[in-house]
Amino acid sequence: MIIKKNIHIVRALQIAMLFALLLNTGCAPxxxxxxxxxPDGKVGIVDVSSDKGIQTLDNPWQTTxxxxxxxxxxxxxxxxxxxxxxxxxxxxxxxxxxxxFSIVYFETDSSDLTTESLKILSRVLEEIGVRKxxxxxxxxxxxxxxxxxxxxxxxxxxxxxxADFFVSKGVHPENIDVTYHGKGSPLIPTPDGVPEPRxxxxxxxxx
Amino acid sequence: xxxxxxxxxxxxxxxxxxxxxxxxxxxxxxSVSGQAFIGRxxxxxxxxxxxxxFENDIxxxxxxxxxxxxxxxxxxxxxxxxxxxxxxKFAFDPANKNFAFFAQIKKGTLVYLAGLIAKLxxxxxxxxxxxxxxxxRGTHLAIKVEAGDE
Numbered sequence: 001m002i003i004k005k006n007i008h009i010v011r012a013l014q015i016a017m018l019f020a021l022l023l024n025t026g027c028a029p030x031x032x033x034x035x036x037x038x039p040d041g042k043v044g045i046v047d048v049s050s051d052k053g054i055q056t057l058d059n060p061w062q063t064t065x066x067x068x069x070x071x072x073x074x075x076x077x078x079x080x081x082x083x084x085x086x087x088x089x090x091x092x093x094x095x096x097x098x099x100x101f102s103i104v105y106f107e108t109d110s111s112d113l114t115t116e117s118l119k120i121l122s123r124v125l126e127e128i129g130v131r132k133x134x135x136x137x138x139x140x141x142x143x144x145x146x147x148x149x150x151x152x153x154x155x156x157x158x159x160x161x162x163a164d165f166f167v168s169k170g171v172h173p174e175n176i177d178v179t180y181h182g183k184g185s186p187l188i189p190t191p192d193g194v195p196e197p198r199x200x201x202x203x204x205x206x207x
Numbered sequence: 208x209x210x211x212x213x214x215x216x217x218x219x220x221x222x223x224x225x226x227x228x229x230x231x232x233x234x235x236x237x238s239v240s241g242q243a244f245i246g247r248x249x250x251x252x253x254x255x256x257x258x259x260x261f262e263n264d265i266x267x268x269x270x271x272x273x274x275x276x277x278x279x280x281x282x283x284x285x286x287x288x289x290x291x292x293x294x295x296k297f298a299f300d301p302a303n304k305n306f307a308f309f310a311q312i313k314k315g316t317l318v319y320l321a322g323l324i325a326k327l328x329x330x331x332x333x334x335x336x337x338x339x340x341x342x343x344r345g346t347h348l349a350i351k352v353e354a355g356d357e
Contacts (some may be wrong), residue, residue, distance in 0.1 A: 036350040045345075
């Protein structure tokens with residue numbers, strides 16, 4: 001009697017598993033989402049939703065799963081860091097080094113870098129090397145002293161000074177994208193004609 | 208069965224891709240290893256480092272493939288093997304305050320580190336899978352979409 005009952009349970013389980021298998025074929029894939037810490041250690045937030053509900057992940061290594069379209073995301077739980085690293089091994093290995101953004105500053109009405117900025121520039125050069133970067137975006141800016149035309153020209157000169165420095169150190173010119181904005185894109189907004197050292201700058205993005 | 212579904216999904220995506228005329232540069236391929244392709248306008252081309260990516264492109268990797276992508280807003284994507292990702296919308300236009308990054312992950316694994324789009328506008332980064340939607344609020348995350356028959 002007991003044995004017979006067990007057989008029934010086993011049979012029921014087998015049928016349930018078969019159904020689960022059938023439901024999972026083709027267009028009903030399982031989605032797993034894991035929140036990772038940012039490279040700087042900070043942790044953001046991701047909302048995972050389906051037709052039936054929503055879960056918020058806000059702790060590192062927290063995970064939720066949506067097993068089919070008609071299901072709500074599972075209650076978040078912590079996943080072992082090693083297991084996450086194993087599950088996403090190839091994707092993590094393929095993830096590029098995050099791009100880096102730097103600003104260098106210039107003397108008044110000139111394309112001469114400030115002493116401090118020369119040091120920053122050599123650091124940027126190292127960052128280009130580490131990333132083997134082929135996408136370096138260099139954009140020149142000025143403060144609000146002088147005419148629009150004069151500042152357009154000065155901002156281009158500044159951007160070119162930075163680009164020329166990189167080229168002199170062996171960076172291929174084709175890998176550098178130079179743009180210039182004159183006084184049109186100040187970091188610190190000021191009335192026209194006001195000198196502002198923090199706006200006399202070149203912004204560099206190394207991707 | 209499975210391959211039919213994949214082909215059906217692919218051709219549907221290709222069709223959607225054709226529907227949009229305007230293309231916006233979204234980013235570029237930073238690294239490739241093994242088999243990886245870019246699907247664009249019903250043609251699939253082998254991906255190589257330096258290739259530009261556009262809105263509506265589909266990134267596809269084979270069983271030994273992975274690919275790294277850097278986007279215009281400095282966000283980064285690492286894609287593992289047997290993966291298919293559609294860059295369905297990409298806008299990074301600070302001058303007009305137009306920001307959006309929508310992607311669809313049909314299958315496979317990826318890791319994503321958000322960039323300026325997520326920082327500059329709330330609810331502007333959204334990754335969809337066949338069963339879930341991830342609203343990304345400036346963060347680093349991993350997504351796996353696994354077919355039940357694997």
